Amino acid sequence: MREIQTSVIAQTVARLAEEANYELGSDIQVALGRAKDAEKSPLGREILDSFAENAHRAPELRRPLCQDTGVAVVFLDIGQDVHFTGGDLEAAVVEGVRSGYQKGFLRKSMVAEPFTGRKNTGDNTPPVIHYRLVPGHQVKISLMAKGSGAENMSRLFMLKPADSRDGVIDAAVTTVEEAGGKACPPVIVGIGIGGTAEASMLQAKRSLLRKVGQPSAEAETAALEQEILSRVNRLGIGPLGLGGTVTAMAVHIESLPCHIASLPVAVNLQCHSARHREVLL
Known part of the structure; x- marks a missing residue:
């Protein structure tokens, strides 16, 4: 003991x-750099440049x-x-x-x-x-x-089992589309599938702790993450909702077994300033 x-x-x-609150993780900074490379909107690239400068200056100036x-x-x-x-x-x-x-x-x-x-x-x-x-x-x-901007856009869908994979995709895309610029995109889309209502919500939140863009270890889930990411980025919402080709930097999915009559799907959005730290004692 x-x-x-x-x-x-x-x-x-x-x-x-x-x-x-002061230091943006290196994985997120790399993801923002990739987002700028992929963004076709000049205004979108300018916004992403300002995010990168903010991440550089915040710890230097000791500002959140x-x-x-x-x-x-x-x-x-x-x-x-x-x-x-x-x-x-x-x-x-x-x-x-x-x-x-x-x-x-x-x-x-x-x-x-x-x-x-x-x-x-x-x-x-x-x-x-x-x-x-x-x-x-x-x-x-x-x-x-x-932060509340992204958290307020959280959604829980209690789907029918027959909704299946397509239902999960529609739930995720609908959530991002309805959030628009309110979640401060480009976002990370955390998704919890299965379990019960509260278990799926917790899985969605936990998925946001994963390194940005790190795919699921399950091939089927990783393929679903990529399909949702592609669909979301075709919405045209773009950085801060001002239009563009990069609305999300990543989709992270965690799933659990569930009841034969249920298909809970929780979506928890994280803004571009994905602030978290962890330590092992």
């Missing part, structure tokens, strides 16, 4: 919160990549041979988010009483935390700063 102090968890989450520093979504993959000491694990994650957003001078966007008072909590807590028990004696912490 390996022991990990919860204070280490809090310190790590705080660091990830700052890094995610985007003014919407998002909901802190934290994924904890916990080895079953790990024992946490020194306090409550969830409280440590909350403290890490609070500390990271305060020390990093990041915008506080969380409100309590969402359907009445909507009073800002003042420290961007609580985060959304997803736990998963895995083999081993390590803990992987992934923090995603999820």
